[in-house]
Amino acid sequence: MKQNDVLIVGGGAIGSSIAYHLASDKDFAGRVVVIERDPSYARASSALSASSIRQQFSTPLNIHLSRHGIEFLRTAPKLLDVDLALKEMGYLFLASAAGQAVLRANNAVQRGEGCAVELVEPAELARRFPWIATDGLVLASFGAANEGWFDGPSLMQAFRRAAQDRGAVYVADEVVGLGRRHVDLRTGGRMAAGTIVVAAGAWSGEIAAMAGIALPVEPRRRSVFVFDVRRPPGPTPLTIDPSGVWFRPEGRFYIGGTTPAAGNDPAGAPLEVQHREWDEMVWPVLAARVPAFEAAKVVNSWAGYYDYNTFDQNGIVGRCPAAESVIFATGFSGHGIQQSPAVGRAVAELIAHGEYRTLDLRPFGYERISAGRPIRELNVV
Template sequence: MSSRVVIVGGGVIGSSIAYFLRLSDPTVSVTVIERDPTYARSSSALSAASIRQQFSTPLSVQMSLFGIEFLRSIGERLAVDGTQPSIDLHEGGYLFLATSAGAGTLRENHALQQRLGADISLLDTAALQARFPWLNTDDLAAGAFGESGEGWFDGYGLVQALRKKAQALGARYVADDVAALQRDGSRVTEVVTASGERYVCDVVVNAAGAWSRRVAQMLDIDLPVYARRRSIFNVSSPAQLEHCPLLIDPTGVYFRPEGKSFICGTSPAADNDPDDLPLDEVDHALFDDVIWPTLANRVPQFEALRVQNCWSGYYEYNVFDQNAIIGRHPEVDNCIFANGFSGHGLQQGPATGRGVSELILHGRYTTLDLSALNFARVLEKRPFVEKNVV
């Protein structure tokens, strides 16, 4: 058991860890160092904020099954002084579409998801047309739709609710930047901030999101996580799309309702996805050349679109296998990593917070075993392959 835990980063991942630590053991001292308490540039606040069970690996499905359970009960779990937070969870479902080339994989994934208890329906072309008559199904062979347990929510509201509850449970939040990690052999002894404060620690957690690579470098550790910009566009349209889910086109372009408008986006091509692009810029060419034409093809009513607003946020992108790295590094006994979620951080945050707290308090996972996501797989070049990366 460790009595002094310092968490670098207070977004959804860091705040979830702080919450579960203090909830599980109020004797543990928890300090969260977050350089921007407004979260203006954090992935937690800038993402499309959604949750799904439609993954291809059992662990990813199980993490999100706990995630939706947590989000559904957030009012009770994260209430402070009788006030229950709301994150406007809307279980509108994901709709993954596949052409004949991808239909086999979709069916395999669906069988796995059903076996684990996810409420997903596999739809043929006729069923897709019947349920979503506004959809162009000419080139489609199948679709998978989340009947429940999938949808979208207020990501900024979630991080604020976790932070406030963690503070109410006794976690201390410090508005500062980490400048150095002092190491003695295989252990981190102190966290030093830009203001010169020093925090002695028994355990340090790297939950610094898109900036986690810089924190790892302070320990001479090569963390394959980079800040990759993703642009999101809020568009208005006269389209009337009844029962509209979060739709994933076979091309990777996605859209979902956002009030009376829609938000949409896609990842850029792998050969045009550099690191650390400025967040105050938006990739308008990607919208004009890829997103809009794809949407207009898939939903003919989307030929009339107008961009109302747009912004960019960072994926903390794990270039090794696009999955989270959770656990200790073999060379540093008391440093735990929780990084590289590659767009899945909000939905996997609750399971990560619970798991990392177990690892700190008990030395092992006691509920869901997250060891397949450990750092050793990176060093041993054993990728944890998830087919449904969006």
């Protein structure tokens, strides 16, 4: 059984970013192996993401992660030789009277972190975005810079290519057993390593359970609908209605979705589009909020999984206290693709140097879970 320096379980955006940053670190000369059970990435969350990036979070560390992420995306053509079609058109959060206090509190956090985010009253909102029906709105928050969307699948593939170019080895297999310094594979083999990184996205909880570790991460299905309209309303940021329904442009079309209704968000639900969500939840809100969307027609759709952290909806990053050789990088609850550049660099630093250097991710460590100290992210979309 050949000893590897680092085994990464999961070759999506997070796992491949870790491999890339680790293989790029001049102080690290070890062997990196990435185990990915689906090299086609047909069911990978990274490939099925809406691939957006924002700084409008309620948790300062999430803001820092995304700030690093947007800078990385801007330099990706040089660093990774890839055009990610980055479009910085902002996020627009809308609030009713019930959500006004949370929006103001979040804005205070964001402004304190230096974000270019402004609160907008309904009259000004209607002037800036005349396609919005402001009925029921009392406030909005607009990110005037450093927010938008990009080609997430291309980012994931670019990380993978760059990691391989620097010596990382990708193995197409499935982990069926996890030890402190080894993994067992579906094909019957066993691979050993000094460090094992669990970056298996929505399936990370299942992987951790193989070693008797309780990791509160599970797959939660989200449906995304691609729709066409007769008369596009004009320049549109990624907009989140008070109901939770969101939408943004995607080429000549638009995409949108929502959080499933209470009682209809089970863990590990089949990866099938929930068309009733469009009929009963998404379209009625779109038609009322944007009159130009009243005649919207769905032309495509897909479903993907969030690696949903049931504890506090924030990433779980760092060493496992019960097994120091195991590192977690998972549980991002829909924010993984935008946070992959920063998380990849941070975990690589932790492995190569024994500490975080660029961003201190200790607040997102596993210890908060065992201690029952959640860091709640209020802006989960």
